[in-house]
Amino acid sequence: MRNTSPVTIDKPIIRFITKKNRSALPKIYVISLxxxxxxxxxxxxxxxxxxxxxxxxxxxxxxxxxxxxxFKKYNEKNALAGVAQTPR
Structure with a gap:
């Protein structure tokens, strides 16, 4: 069964992300249909x-x-071993 409860951001995390350190954070990549x-x-x-x-x-x-x-570049053995593949 899929969890559909909403995710909330903890207040301590919000306090950690300040205007000063925001630019030092890595970009977040969201992959979505x-x-x-x-x-x-x-x-x-x-x-x-x-x-x-x-x-x-x-x-x-x-x-x-x-x-x-x-999909032709997918290698199941590498994927299961956790080896990243770069598309060519």
Missing amino acids: AAAQERRAFMYRQLQPLGVPYEIFNAIHGKQNPHFHL
């Missing part, structure tokens, strides 16, 4: 008040696009 507008809106509502840099990327729906060109 383009059709998942509710999820994207939720992420926006969580990240926007913090003022941290983030970028949303469109995910590929594997069942709807099983022949996506990057």
Whole structure:
């Protein structure tokens, strides 16, 4: 069963992120299906008040696009071993 309870940001974390150290934080990358507008809106509502840099990327729906060109580069042995692959 999927957990649908809302995620809240702890107040200590909000206090930690100040205007001064905000620029030192790494960019957050959100990967989400383009059709998942509710999820994207939720992420926006969580990240926007913090003022941290983030970028949303469109995910590929594997069942709807099983022949996506990057899928040919997938290596299950490396994936299970935790070896990252860079697309070429």
